[in-house]
Amino acid sequence: MTTDVIEQESHDEHHDDHKMTGIKRWLYTTNHKDIGTLYLWFAFIMFLTGGAFAMVIRAELFQPGLQLVEPDFFNQLTTVHGLIMVFGAIMPAFTGFANWMLPMMVGAPDMALPRMNNWSFWILPFAFSILLASFFMESGAPNFGWTFYAPLSTTYSNGSTAFFVFAVHIMGISSIMGAINIVVTIMNMRAPGMTYMKMPLFVWTFFITAYLLIAVMPVLAGVVTMLLTDTYFGTNFFNAAGGGDPVMFQHIFWFFGHPEVYIMILPAFGIVSTIIPAFARKRLFGYSSMVYATASIALLSFIVWAHHMFTTGMPLFGELFFMYCTMLIAVPTGVKVFNWVATMWRGSLSFETPMLFSIAFVILFTIGGFSGLMLAMTPVDFQYHDTYFVVAHFHYVLVTGSLFSIFAGTYYWLPKWTGHMYNVTLSKWHFWCSLISVNLLFFPMHFLGLAGMPRRIPDYALQFADFNKWVSIGGFAFGLSQFIFLAVIIKCIKGGKKAPAKPWDGADGLEWTVASPAPYHTFTTPPSQADIDGIYKDEH
Amino acid sequence: MSETVSHSKTVKKLSLVVLAMFGFGFALVPLYDVFCDITGLNGKTNDTAATYNANGVDESRTITVQFITRNAQGIPWQFSPVINSIDVHPGEMKFVKFYAKNKADHAMTGQAVPSVSPGMAANYFNKIECFCFTNQPLAAGEEVEMGLQFYVDQDLPSDISTLTLSYTLYDIGKKSS
Numbered sequence: 193m194t195t196d197v198i199e200q201e202s203h204d205e206h207h208d209d210h211k212m213t214g215i216k217r218w219l220y221t222t223n224h225k226d227i228g229t230l231y232l233w234f235a236f237i238m239f240l241t242g243g244a245f246a247m248v249i250r251a252e253l254f255q256p257g258l259q260l261v262e263p264d265f266f267n268q269l270t271t272v273h274g275l276i277m278v279f280g281a282i283m284p285a286f287t288g289f290a291n292w293m294l295p296m297m298v299g300a301p302d303m304a305l306p307r308m309n310n311w312s313f314w315i316l317p318f319a320f321s322i323l324l325a326s327f328f329m330e331s332g333a334p335n336f337g338w339t340f341y342a343p344l345s346t347t348y349s350n351g352s353t354a355f356f357v358f359a360v361h362i363m364g365i366s367s368i369m370g371a372i373n374i375v376v377t378i379m380n381m382r383a384p385g386m387t388y389m390k391m392p393l394f395v396w397t398f399f400i401t402a403y404l405l406i407a408v409m410p411v412l413a414g415v416v417t418m419l420l421t422d423t424y425f426g427t428n429f430f431n432a433a434g435g436g437d438p439v440m441f442q443h444i445f446w447f448f449g450h451p452e453v454y455i456m457i458l459p460a461f462g463i464v465s466t467i468i469p470a471f472a473r474k475r476l477f478g479y480s481s482m483v484y485a486t487a488s489i490a491l492l493s494f495i496v497w498a499h500h501m502f503t504t505g506m507p508l509f510g511e512l513f514f515m516y517c518t519m520l521i522a523v524p525t526g527v528k529v530f531n532w533v534a535t536m537w538r539g540s541l542s543f544e545t546p547m548l549f550s551i552a553f554v555i556l557f558t559i560g561g562f563s564g565l566m567l568a569m570t571p572v573d574f575q576y577h578d579t580y581f582v583v584a585h586f587h588y589v590l591v592t593g594s595l596f597s598i599f600a601g602t603y604y605w606l607p608k609w610t611g612h613m614y615n616v617t618l619s620k621w622h623f624w625c626s627l628i629s630v631n632l633l634f635f636p637m638h639f640l641g642l643a644g645m646p647r648r649i650p651d652y653a654l655q656f657a658d659f660n661k662w663v664s665i666g667g668f669a670f671g672l673s674q675f676i677f678l679a680v681i682i683k684c685i686k687g688g689k690k691a692p693a694k695p696w697d698g699a700d701g702l703e704w705t706v707a708s709p710a711p712y713h714t715f716t717t718p719p720s721q722a723d724i725d726g727i728y729k730d731e732h
Numbered sequence: 733m734s735e736t737v738s739h740s741k742t743v744k745k746l747s748l749v750v751l752a753m754f755g756f757g758f759a760l761v762p763l764y765d766v767f768c769d770i771t772g773l774n775g776k777t778n779d780t781a782a783t784y785n786a787n788g789v790d791e792s793r794t795i796t797v798q799f800i801t802r803n804a805q806g807i808p809w810q811f812s813p814v815i816n817s818i819d820v821h822p823g824e825m826k827f828v829k830f831y832a833k834n835k836a837d838h839a840m841t842g843q844a845v846p847s848v849s850p851g852m853a854a855n856y857f858n859k860i861e862c863f864c865f866t867n868q869p870l871a872a873g874e875e876v877e878m879g880l881q882f883y884v885d886q887d888l889p890s891d892i893s894t895l896t897l898s899y900t901l902y903d904i905g906k907k908s909s
Contacts, residue, residue, distance in 0.1 A: 304739050347805075372746045380738050410750050414757025429761060432845050433804065433902030440764045444757060507852060 211712065219314070222306035224291045225710060229609070230313050231288030232602075236678075238280030238320065239595075243671050245273040250667035252650055253660050264350070266650035267335035272323065274338030278456065279363045280320050282590065285598045286459040287312075287370045290398045293605065294374060296703040296710065297392050299383030299719040304376040312369035319362035326355040337648060339449070342430035342441040346422045357420040364409045371405035374398055383702075383718040385725075389483070392701055392727060393476060396483050397462030400490045404451045404458070407494075412448040415441070439504050446497035454493045457589060458486055460557075460597035461528060464550045466701070467604050468532050471547035472539025473698040478531040485524035492521050502573045511570040518568035522561065529558055544696070545619040549600035552627055553593060560588030563638065578648075581641025587634045599626070599677065606684055607691030611709030614684040618676055625673035632666030700727050777846050781865060782858035789823040790886050797884070798896045799828065807842060807903040808835045809870070814877065822886040829877045830863065830899070834870035841869045841905040849896045856885040857895060867904055 211217055221227060249269050252260045261269070291309065295302055303309050326333045331351030336344035345353055378399045382391070391399075419441075421427040428434025430441045461482075469476045476482065498506065498514040506514075532554050541547070563585040567573055576582060599622075606614050636659040641647075645656045652660065694704035705723050706714045768776045797820055799813035814829040834840055844864040848854040859865075863878035870876060884895070 305743070368750055372743060372750075375746055376739055376742045379742055406746055406749055407753055410754035411757040411760075414754050418758075418761075432900065433843055433904050435845075437764070440761065443764060444760050447757075447760070505851065 220310070222302070222310050223712060224295050224303045224306070224309065225609075225712065227303075227309050227313050228288045228290075228292030231284045231291060234313070234316060235281050235285035235288060235598075238276050238284065240674070241324070242273050242276035242281055243674065245269045245276070246667060247671050249273065250664040253652070254664040255661065256652055256654055256657050258651055261650065263650045264332065264335055267337075267648065268327070268333040270648050271334045271337055271340075272327070275323060275334070275359075276320070277590070278338065278452075279360075280316075282456050282594050282598070283367060284316060286398075286401070286456075286594075287367075289459065289463065289598075289601055289605075290370070290374050292609065293703060294377055294395060294398060295381070296706065296714055297395050297701055298378060298381060298386060299702050299715045299724065300377060300381035301713060301716050303373050304381050305373045308369050309373055312366045312373065315362050316366050319359045319366065322355050322362070323359040326352045329355070339445060340416075340419065341445070342419060342422065342438050345419055346430060349423055353419060353423045357416045360416045361413055364413045367405050368409050371402035371409070374402040375406070378402075383715070383724060385721045389480065390724060390727065393465040393479065393482050393486075394462040394701075397458045397465075397486055400486050401455050401458045404455050404490055404493070408448045408451040408455075411444065412452075415444045415448065418444075439501075442501050442504060443498070446500045447494075449500065450497040451490070451493040453586075453589070454489055456594050457557075458490065460553070460594045461486060463597040463601040463604075464532065464553050465528075467546045467550045467600055468535050468554075470604070470696050470699040471542050471544060471550075472536045473541075474535055474539045475700075476531070477534035477537075478527070481527055482531055485527040488524040489521060492517060492524070496521065499568055499573075502570050503577045515568055515570045519565060522565055525561055529554060529561075544603075545614075545616065545623055546600045546604035548620070548623045549596050549603065552623075553596045553600065556588055556592030556596065556631075560585055560593055563588065576641060578646055579641035580637045580645045580647055583647050584634050584637035584641060587637070591634065592630055596626075599623075602681070604696070605703070606681070607695045608703055608708050608710055610685050610688075611691055612684050612688035613691050613695060614680050614688065618680045618683070622673060622676040622680060625676065626670060629666045629669035629673055633663055633670050634666070636663050636666075702727065777848055777854050777857055777859060781862070782860055784825060784858075784860055784883060787823070787886075789821050791821050793822055793890075793893075794819050795822060795884050795888065795892070796894045797826075797882075798894065799830070800896060800898045801830065801844075802898065802900045804900055804902045807840065807901055809833060809840070809842060809901060810835055810875075811842075811844075811899075811901045820884055822884050822888055825860070825881065825883045827879060827881045829879055831875070831877055832868065832870065832901075833875035834872060837872050839869065839871045839905075840903055841867050843867045843902050843904045844899040845902060847898045847900070849898065850892060853888060853892050853895050856888040857897065858883055858885060864899065 212220060218226065218230060221230075248261065249266065252258075252266060291303065294300075323333070329352065334340065334345070334352045334356040335350055336348075340356065345356070378391070378395060418427070418429040422429050422431060422436075428436040430436045430438045432438060465476055465482060496514055496518045498510060499518045502511055502514075536551075543551075563581065567576055567582065567585055603614060603619060606612075640656055640659050640663070643656065645652055691708040693707050695708065696704075702715075702719050702723060703710070705719060765776075796817055798817040799815070801811045801813060803809060803811055810831070810833040812831055814831055818826055818828060820826050830844075832842065834842075846859075846862070846864050848857050859880065859882045861879060861881040863880065868876070868878065
C-alpha cells in the first residue's frame with residue numbers, strides 16, 4: 193500500500209534508488225522512511241491488539257458479577273493491555289515519527305546508523321510474539337500488573353515471568369538502540385547552519401526523550417534481570433527471607449517508571465508544538481522557554497519516583513520531599529500549556545483535523561495533569577491510591593494526551609508521507625467520535641475512583657454499576673471509532689487529492705521544502721541556509 | 733571518513749552511559765541498604781549484635797516495647813512472643829523470649845526477619861543477642877524458646893513512647909539446602 197505509492201513515485205523520479213522489492217525490501221531496509229512506516233504500522237497493530245484486550249475488560253465490567261472471563265484471565269488482560277499499549281503502541285509510534293521526520297527536519301539524508309535502525313525495529317515483533325505467545329502456554333500470560341511488583345511476579349508468579357522478562361529485555365534493547373540513533377543523528381547530522389536553538393521543537397523533544405531512554409531503559413533491564421534470578425536462580429534481591437526487600441523493587445521500578453511516563457509525553461509536546469503554530473499562523477510562543485521547560489521536566493522526572501509509593505510507609509520527610517518535587521513539575525508543564533494557548537491567542541485559527549486533535553490534546557491533557565496534581569498530594573493520595581481515579585488520570589494523559597498527539601501528527605504529516613490529502617469528512621468523524629467517546633469512557637472513572645472502586649478487579653460493588661455501564665459504552669464506541677482512522681489511512685495511501693509539497697499554508701520546517709510524497713532519498717545535499725533560517729518566520 | 737569517526741565516538745559515549753545505568757540499577761541494591769541503615773528508614777534494624785554502651789539508665793522515661801509475630805506463606809510453625817509487651821527505661825537491658833514449634837511433619841529451617849515501627853526508631857533499638865541473627869532449624873514437632881536481649885538507646889526521639897518490634901518468620905530450608 194504505502195510501498196506501492198512510494199515505489200511508484202520514487203521510480204518515476206529517481207531511477208537510482210536500488211530498492212529491493214517485496215518482503216525483502218522491508219526486511220533489509222535501512223531507509224529511515226521505510227523504517228518509520230514499519231514502526232507506525234507495528235504500533236497501530238499493537239494498538240488494536242491492546243485495544244481488543246481493553247474491549248474484553250470493559251465487556252466484563254459492563255455489569256457487576258463475573259460474566260465473561262475468569263478473574264485470573266482478567267488479570268492477564270489488564271497486565272498485557274498495559275504492557276502492549278506502553279511498549280508496543282505509544283513508544284514505537286513515537287519512534288516511527290522520529291524515524292520519518294527527524295532526518296528531514298534537521299536536513300540529513302538518513303538516520304546516523306541505518307543498519308542498527310533496521311535491527312532496532314525488527315527485534316520488536318519477536319518481543320511481542322514472546323509476550324503474546326504466553327497466552328497460549330499452560331501458565332497463561334503475565335497476570336501481575338504491568339508494574340510487575342515483587343513478590344507477585346516472583347514468589348507468586350504463574351510461571352510466565354521468564355517470557356515476560358525476555359520480552360522486556362528485547363523491547364529495552366530496541367528502545368536503547370533507537371534512542372542512541374536519535375541522539376547521534378541530532379548531534380552529528382544537523383545541516384550546516386542549524387544550531388541547537390534553531391532546531392524545531394519537535395527535534396528538541398525527541399532529543400531529550402532519547403536521553404531519558406538511554407538513562408532509564410538499562411535500569412528497567414536491570415530490575416527485570418533481578419526478577420528473573422529471584423524467580424528461577426535463588427537470589428534474594430526482593431525476598432525478605434533472604435535479606436532482600438520487596439519495597440526496594442518498587443523503588444528501582446519507579447526510578448525507571450517515572451521518567452518512562454515523560455518518555456511517552458515529551459514527544460507529544462513536540463508534535464503539538466509543531467501543529468498549533470501551523471494552524472494559528474503564528475510562530476510558536478516562547479520557543480526557548482519550551483526547550484528549557486522540556487529539559488526541566490526531564491530532570492525533575494528523576495527525583496519524583498516515590499510519589500507512586502506514598503502508601504508503602506514512608507517517613508514524613510520523604511512524603512513531603514516527593515510531594516513538593518512532583519508539584520514542581522506542574523510549573524514547566526504550565527509554561528508549556530501557557531505557551532500553546534498564547535500561540536493561539538489572536539492567531540488566524542483554522543480547524544483542520546490535526547489542529548482539532550491538538551486543541552483537544554491541550555484541554556484534555558491538562559485535565560489529566562490536574563488529576564495528577566491531586567494524586568501528588570500525599571494525604572489525599574491515601575484515598576485515591578489504587579482506585580479508578582488513578583486509571584482515569586493516566587488514561588487522560590496517555591490516551592487524550594499521547595495518543596491524540598499521535599493522531600494529530602499522523603493527519604498533519606500524512607500528505608507528506610503518502611502524497612495524498614486524507615478524506616476530510618471521515619477524519620472529522622474520527623475526531624468527533626473519538627472525542628465524545630473517550631470522555632464518556634474516562635471521565636466517569638474519576639467519580640468511580642473517588643467513590644472507592646479499586647482498580648484491577650473483574651467485579652465490583654453494586655453502587656458502581658451505572659457509571660461502569662456508561663464507561664463500557666464509551667469504551668466500545670472509542671474502540672470502534674479507531675476503525676474510521678484505519679479507513680482514512682488506507683484510503684489516503686491508495687489515493688485521494690494530490691498533496692502539494694506544503695499542504696498547510698502556515699506550516700514551518702524543512703520537511704515541507706521537499707516534494708509530497710517525500711522522495712525515497714531526501715537532503716542528499718544539505719538544505720540552504722535560507723531554508724534553515726526560514727524555519728521560524730515571524731510573519732506568514 | 734570523518735563523519736563515520738564522529739558517529740562511532742558518540743555511539744561509544746552513549747553506550748558507556750547505557751552500561752553505567754545498567755550498573756547503577758544493580759548499585760541501587762546496596763545503596764538502598766546503606767541509605768536505610770544510615771537513616772533508619774524502613775524499620776530495618778541491625779542484623780549483627782550490638783554491644784551495650786549506654787551511659788546509665790534514664791528512669792524519667794518509660795518506653796513500651798510491643799512484640800508481634802507473623803508467619804510468611806508456607807511455614808506451618810507456631811511462632812509467638814512469650815510476653816506481648818514490656819516496659820523499659822532507655823538504657824535498660826531486657827531479655828525476652830519467643831516460642832517456636834515446628835508443626836510440620838518434616839524438619840524445616842526458619843529465619844525470623846525483624847522490623848521496627850515507627851521506622852525512625854529502628855536505629856535506637858539495639859539487639860545484644862537475637863535469634864534472628866541466625867537461622868533456626870527445627871525437627872518435626874520440635875519446639876524451642878529463643879532469646880532476645882536488647883536495650884533502647886537514650887537518644888530515642890522524645891515523641892516516641894511506644895515501639896513495635898515485628899518478626900516475620902520465613903521458611904528458608906529450600907534456599908539454604
